[in-house]
Amino acid sequence: MIVVMKVGSPEAEITRLSKEFEEEGLSPEKIVGKHKVVIGLVGETASLDERQIQEFSPWIEKVLRVERPYKRASLEFRHGEPSExxxxxxxxxxxxxxxxxxxxxxxxxxxxxxxxxxxxxxxxxxxxxxxxxxxxxxxxxxxxxxxxxxxxxxxxxxxxxxxxxxxxxxxxxxxxxxxxxxxxxxxxxxxxxxxxxxxxxxxxxxxxxxxxxxxxxxxxxxxxxxxxxxxxxxxxxxxxxxxxxxxxxxxxxxxxxxxxxxxxxxxxxxxxxxxxxxxxxxxxxxxxxxxxxxxxxxxxxxxxxxxxxxxxxxxxxxxxxxxxxxxxxxxxxxxxxxxxxxxxxxxxxxxxx
Missing domain, CATH: 3.20.20.70 (Aldolase class I)
Structure with missing residues (x-):
């Protein structure tokens, strides 16, 4: 599952969200793209409701599920951006x-x-x-x-x-x-x-x-x-x-x-x-x-x-x-x-x- 943040999201809000996801038993990974920041969530996410996560912060643009079995390696995990x-x-x-x-x-x-x-x-x-x-x-x-x-x-x-x-x-x-x-x-x-x-x-x-x-x-x-x-x-x-x-x-x-x-x-x-x-x-x-x-x-x-x-x-x-x-x-x-x-x-x- 990935959480796409809005352009200009404050760093303090990204940090707060990451800590909140950790408290939920997930492993958040911040991925900095050219224009946006994405938080990748690794762990047991099957029971999580995307709409509920969307309400965690007004700075969240959208929440997407990574459907493929390889999570971190998938293009979706980086919201379509190639890594270097x-x-x-x-x-x-x-x-x-x-x-x-x-x-x-x-x-x-x-x-x-x-x-x-x-x-x-x-x-x-x-x-x-x-x-x-x-x-x-x-x-x-x-x-x-x-x-x-x-x-x-x-x-x-x-x-x-x-x-x-x-x-x-x-x-x-x-x-x-x-x-x-x-x-x-x-x-x-x-x-x-x-x-x-x-x-x-x-x-x-x-x-x-x-x-x-x-x-x-x-x-x-x-x-x-x-x-x-x-x-x-x-x-x-x-x-x-x-x-x-x-x-x-x-x-x-x-x-x-x-x-x-x-x-x-x-x-x-x-x-x-x-x-x-x-x-x-x-x-x-x-x-x-x-x-x-x-x-x-x-x-x-x-x-x-x-x-x-x-x-x-x-x-x-x-x-x-x-x-x-x-x-x-x-x-x-x-x-x-x-x-x-x-x-x-x-x-x-x-x-x-």
Whole structure:
């Protein structure tokens, strides 16, 4: 349930109402929009009468019920206004959201050694990326596949951050590792295989670092948003959704089916920012540029693209990784054109020669 306040409502009245809602056993959350303040009410609201709440104050404009099972994640909860996630990096704050330029995240699937991760960080930064992705801990289908270097790789990510000025996004797989990963990462990633790890969702929801929540391989949109709700309900409002391809009957030509239809669908359902991962979504480096361009045209807020200095020798996901040279051309000569056209680019488009 949300309570929409009238324009110009006194702060003292909003505070008074919030205390009154708390006395009713509800958890009020103040949401400040461009023109109005909304008070979101979380708790047992089924028995509450909207007309009765309307009489709590002459400053209440209207009272609306949130019909969807995901309350905090729903667009209704913010009265139709998209949220923003601002992330601190060595080069300043970077915003994720519908009213900001597309954010580029790039880097290898796994952190292999210091030379590789630092070199890659510098190259993707020069091309226009604001964040470095790289796995310290890697969930793999086979127990015999490379699982990442673990805690030692976190130090290498820190070195790459120092050398490049990029923000760091890396996956956390276990509740026991949240603190140590959070000490290095600027954004904690929940991978597709852990989307339904509710203990982990609650744990990252109880800490302050922003969370990137990847869609599960076979998850419906509602299941994905309910996973986000776990993080939001635990107290962390800074959640970014990441579509990385889903498993369908088509397995011959692409690793997954990249569901770009989620972009317009989620715009109607949630206020949370959205990232698209065309690398995992296709599994083929030759398909990544087309899907990245399509994602910007469709309205994504961010892209995550795998880049490796030598994909043929990558310890994981080499076939879907771009070389630094190809990534540079993609960002400067292709993505910038489309980003500029849809007014979501921070740099002028580069003309193709």
């Amino acid at each position: 996630v601002w992330i601190d990096t060595p080069n300043g704050k970077v915003p994720f959201g519908q009213n900001h330029p597309v954010v580029i995240v790039a880097g290898p699937c796994s952190v292999e050694n210091e030379e590789m991760i630092v070199e890659t960080a510098k190259r993707v930064k020069a091309a226009g990326a604001q964040f470095l992705r790289g796995g310290a801990y890697k969930p793999r289908t086979s127990p015999y596949a490379f699982q990442g270097h673990g805690e030692s790789a976190l130090g290498l990510l820190a070195a790459a951050r120092e050398a490049s000025g990029l923000g760091i996004i890396t996956e956390v797989m276990d509740t026991a590792d949240v603190a140590k990963v959070g000490a290095v990462a600027d954004v904690l990633q929940i991978g597709a295989r852990n989307m339904h790890n509710f203990s982990l969702l609650k744990k990252v929801g109880a800490q302050d670092k922003p969370v990137l929540l990847k869609r599960g391989m076979s998850a419906t949109i509602d299941e994905w948003l309910m996973a986000a709700e776990y993080i939001l309900a635990a107290g962390n409002p800074n959640v970014i959704l990441c579509e990385r391809g889903i498993r369908t009957f088509e397995r011959s030509y692409a690793r997954n089916t990249l569901d770009l239809a989620v972009i317009p669908v989620l715009r109607e359902l949630t206020h949370l920012p959205l990232m698209i991962d065309p690398s995992h979504g296709t599994g083929r480096s030759e398909y990544v540029p087309a899907m990245a361009k399509a994602a910007i045209a469709a309205g994504t807020d961010a892209l995550m693209i795998e880049v490796h200095p030598n994909p043929a020798k990558a310890l994981s996901d080499g076939p879907q990784s771009l070389t630094p040279d190809r990534f540079d051309r993609l960002v400067k000569e292709e993505l910038s054109i489309i980003g500029k056209a849809v007014e979501r680019w921070s740099e002028p488009a580069v003309a193709l020669v």
